[in-house]
Amino acid sequence: MTPADAARGDAARERILDATFAAVARGGLGELTVEAVASEAGVSRATIYRRFPGGREQLITDTVEREVERFLARVVRSVPDAPATVTERVVALVMSAHRELGAHEVMQRLLREEAGALVPELVSFAPRLHDHLRALLAAWFRAAHDAGEPVVVTDDRVIERAADHAARMVLSYAGTRGRTDLTRERDAEDLVRRRILGGVLP
Amino acid sequence: MPPALDAETDFGLLSQPMGASQATPGPDERIVDAAVRCLARFGLSKTTIEDIAREAGVGRATVYRAFPGGRESLLDAVFTAEVARYFVELDRALCAADSFEDLLVAAVGHSLRFLSEHPALRTIVALEPGVLLPQFSFQHLEPVLAVVDAFARPHLEPHVGDDASALAEHLVRVVLSYTLHPSDDVDPTDPASVRALVQDHVLAGLRSPAAR
Numbered sequence: 001m002t003p004a005d006a007a008r009g010d011a012a013r014e015r016i017l018d019a020t021f022a023a024v025a026r027g028g029l030g031e032l033t034v035e036a037v038a039s040e041a042g043v044s045r046a047t048i049y050r051r052f053p054g055g056r057e058q059l060i061t062d063t064v065e066r067e068v069e070r071f072l073a074r075v076v077r078s079v080p081d082a083p084a085t086v087t088e089r090v091v092a093l094v095m096s097a098h099r100e101l102g103a104h105e106v107m108q109r110l111l112r113e114e115a116g117a118l119v120p121e122l123v124s125f126a127p128r129l130h131d132h133l134r135a136l137l138a139a140w141f142r143a144a145h146d147a148g149e150p151v152v153v154t155d156d157r158v159i160e161r162a163a164d165h166a167a168r169m170v171l172s173y174a175g176t177r178g179r180t181d182l183t184r185e186r187d188a189e190d191l192v193r194r195r196i197l198g199g200v201l202p
Numbered sequence: 203m204p205p206a207l208d209a210e211t212d213f214g215l216l217s218q219p220m221g222a223s224q225a226t227p228g229p230d231e232r233i234v235d236a237a238v239r240c241l242a243r244f245g246l247s248k249t250t251i252e253d254i255a256r257e258a259g260v261g262r263a264t265v266y267r268a269f270p271g272g273r274e275s276l277l278d279a280v281f282t283a284e285v286a287r288y289f290v291e292l293d294r295a296l297c298a299a300d301s302f303e304d305l306l307v308a309a310v311g312h313s314l315r316f317l318s319e320h321p322a323l324r325t326i327v328a329l330e331p332g333v334l335l336p337q338f339s340f341q342h343l344e345p346v347l348a349v350v351d352a353f354a355r356p357h358l359e360p361h362v363g364d365d366a367s368a369l370a371e372h373l374v375r376v377v378l379s380y381t382l383h384p385s386d387d388v389d390p391t392d393p394a395s396v397r398a399l400v401q402d403h404v405l406a407g408l409r410s411p412a413a414r
Contacts, residue, residue: 111340111341111342112341115336115339115340115342116332116333116336117332118336119331119332119335119336119339119340120331120332120335122339123331123335123339123382126382126383127383130383161387161402162402162403164385164387165399165402165403168375168376168379168380168383169375169376169379171379172375172378172379173375175339175340175343176339176340176341176343176344176347176375177341177344178343178344178347178371178375179347179367179368179371180368193407194407194408195368195372195407196407197407198402198403198404198405198406198407198408198409199402199403199406199407
């Protein structure tokens with residue numbers, strides 16, 4: 001395959017995933033068919049099966065995967081670089097994760113109406129999302145330590161464990177609101193200090 | 203110390219007391235126990251009244267006499283009984299704790315073990331993830347948080363005052379995270395491992411001054 005073929009292939013793949021997303025946004029997950037995606041994308045069913053041999057299931061999984069990656073990219077983009085402190089960065093992370101989840105209208109509707117179909121898909125991506133956030137947080141903890149911020153985590157092993165736990169809590173609080181109003185920066189900062197970075201800050 | 207929660211306590215979800223504390227199982231309880239074993243083997247949708255009757259060693263008519271609403275009401279009774287058993291055992295573990303740290307270790311350790319070792323839960327989550335996972339995710343978790351708050355607040359208030367509800371909520375999140383997504387670092391069956399989790403990631407933050 002030449003690079004031009006690959007680029008055309010990627011474009012076709014993106015168009016089919018766009019069509020899947022549009023069809024789900026209109027009719028939900030339960031009603032989704034390969035035919036509906038084919039007509040939405042203006043391609044034949046055979047084209048879809050060639051690119052997505054798993055058919056309907058693969059269309060759903062790959063679309064959810066792309067949404068998860070976009071979500072992560074949007075969240076990370078809104079976090080300030082150094083010289084922001086590690087606390088400021090994690091506050092921005094959890095606030096923007098909460099905001100982005102709430103703003104995803106299609107996901108919110110599916111969570112209300114078809115949680116049984118959507119949640120297992122999302123749960124299957126949770127380990128990967130968690131890995132991304134853990135690596136990000138570990139890098140921030142190291143940078144904070146190197147910059148002389150008062151953090152109690154110093155060696156790599158402790159940093160990895162603290163980042164693993166903090167990533168879990170960021171996902172949990174962003175996904176389920178509970179008692180904390182994550183649209184308020186002060187509440188978010190309190191949460192981050194006492195529940196998310198408990199093992200990191202002095 | 204808060205009053206001990208026993209199987210007779212009327213506690214929201216647990217309004218149909220059942221089971222764990224009675225010495226000799228009655229027919230209802232034997233049927234519920236048999237249903238748990240069937241669910242562990244077949245999952246939710248494949249478990250039939252016939253399976254449960256056979257497992258309990260009774261006829262179908264006996265099952266319908268005990269649970270006139272049939273399969274639905276029997277499965278509701280199973281759910282209620284297992285939730286009651288969880289809280290009764292948790293209450294016992296919490297009442298035995300001598301310090302705040304021990305209380306947190308007991309709460310997290312008991313919950314992690316109950317969820318990760320429950321045979322029917324494991325089967326249903328593996329075979330039919332769409333049935334239970336949504337009840338513990340996103341906004342659907344809120345009612346669970348409310349039930350745990352009502353139970354845990356009296357245990358936590360003597361130690362943390364106004365922070366009790368928020369801490370109870372945090373403990374639910376810790377338990378669910380390590381249950382749904384196990385970590386190589388945390389072994390629910392090892393008390394030292396659970397204690398390290400509590401010390402490093404729950405207690406450490408409580409010493410931090412509030413942001414305001």
